[in-house]
Amino acid sequence: MKSVRQIAEEIVAREGGFVDDPDDPGGATNFGVTIHTMRRLGLDLDGDGAVGVADVRRLGREQAVDIFVTHYHERPGVARLPAALQPSVFDMYVNAGRNAVTILQRLLRQMGMEVAVDGLIGPQTEAAAAEAARPDPIALRDAYGVARRNYYFRIADARPASRKFARSRAGGKGGWILRAEEFISPRFHLSAAAFRERTASWG
Numbered sequence: 001m002k003s004v005r006q007i008a009e010e011i012v013a014r015e016g017g018f019v020d021d022p023d024d025p026g027g028a029t030n031f032g033v034t035i036h037t038m039r040r041l042g043l044d045l046d047g048d049g050a051v052g053v054a055d056v057r058r059l060g061r062e063q064a065v066d067i068f069v070t071h072y073h074e075r076p077g078v079a080r081l082p083a084a085l086q087p088s089v090f091d092m093y094v095n096a097g098r099n100a101v102t103i104l105q106r107l108l109r110q111m112g113m114e115v116a117v118d119g120l121i122g123p124q125t126e127a128a129a130a131e132a133a134r135p136d137p138i139a140l141r142d143a144y145g146v147a148r149r150n151y152y153f154r155i156a157d158a159r160p161a162s163r164k165f166a167r168s169r170a171g172g173k174g175g176w177i178l179r180a181e182e183f184i185s186p187r188f189h190l191s192a193a194a195f196r197e198r199t200a201s202w203g
Contacts, residue, residue, distance in 0.1 A: 004079070007087050008068040011094050014179065015064075018057050023161040028056040031064035032094050041067070068094055076101070077121040081129050084137035085144060088183035092148055095179070099151065101125070107147045108132055138185065145184030152176040153198065160202070167199050 002010075015032030026034040038059070039051040045058040072093045073079065078086050085104075092100035098119030105117040105125060113128035133140045156166040156176075166174045173181070173195055181189045190198065 002087070004069055004073050004090075005065065007090055008065045008073070011068060011091055012061055012064050014091075015094070020053065020056075023164065028053045030056045030059045031061055033059055033064045033067055037067065037071070041071070077126075080121055080126045082133035082137045082140065084133065084141045085129065088141060088145055088148065088180075091179065091183065096151075100148075103147050103151055104129065104144055107143055111143075142184045142188050145180055146188055148183075149177060149180035149190075152180060156199075156202070163199075163202050167195075167202065171196065 012031045015029070018028070018030040020028040026036065028035040033056070035051065035053065035056050038055055042051065043055060043059070044051050045055040048054075068090075073090050076093060076098075078090050078093065081089055081104075089100050089104060092103065101119045101121055102117050105115050105119075108115045108125070108128045109117065111132055113132060115124050115128045129140070152166050156163045164174065166176045168174050172192065173190070177190070177195070
């Protein structure tokens with residue numbers, strides 16, 4: 001089984017380097033760490049008294065890994081979830097913050113579990129996820145991955161500027177969809193035809 005740090009290193013590799021896309025609400029980002037996160041953590045890397053785009057550019061790969069392990073895995077309590085679920089929730093937490101947990105909580109409620117949808121991994125969510133993972137944790141992992149993919153689709157449905165993150169210029173699956181499907185069994189991946197049908201209304 002991969003360590004948390006190995007998973008974080010894979011997330012950093014997947015995120016890539018510096019980008020500052022005006023259509024991305026996260027703003028300037030490096031290795032998946034946004035300027036908002038750096039401001040929240042007070043990471044003034046150039047020592048000018050403010051956290052700006054220059055600081056985002058200065059962020060190193062290992063610093064990003066450390067941030068993810070501490071602030072996106074340990075502090076939210078991802079380790080309290082079933083092991084099969086942790087990599088996908090961790091990756092989604094990096095990508096979407098507490099939405100990673102609310103997606104899980106809504107899924108658990110759909111499965112008949114009594115759980116609050118508050119974006120926090122507390123005893124209630126921990127117990128519900130453990131129960132849902134019996135006897136087949138892979139089924140829960142796959143269900144979460146599909147729910148995560150649907151979350152991305154809903155964002156793109158509602159916000160045309162975000163569609164480029166869900167669909168490539170060539171009309172195939174974009175980064176968001178590929179990212180979600182990386183954590184689910186191949187039989188649940190959308191075919192190229194099914195993806196085109198799902199996104200046809202985007203024009």
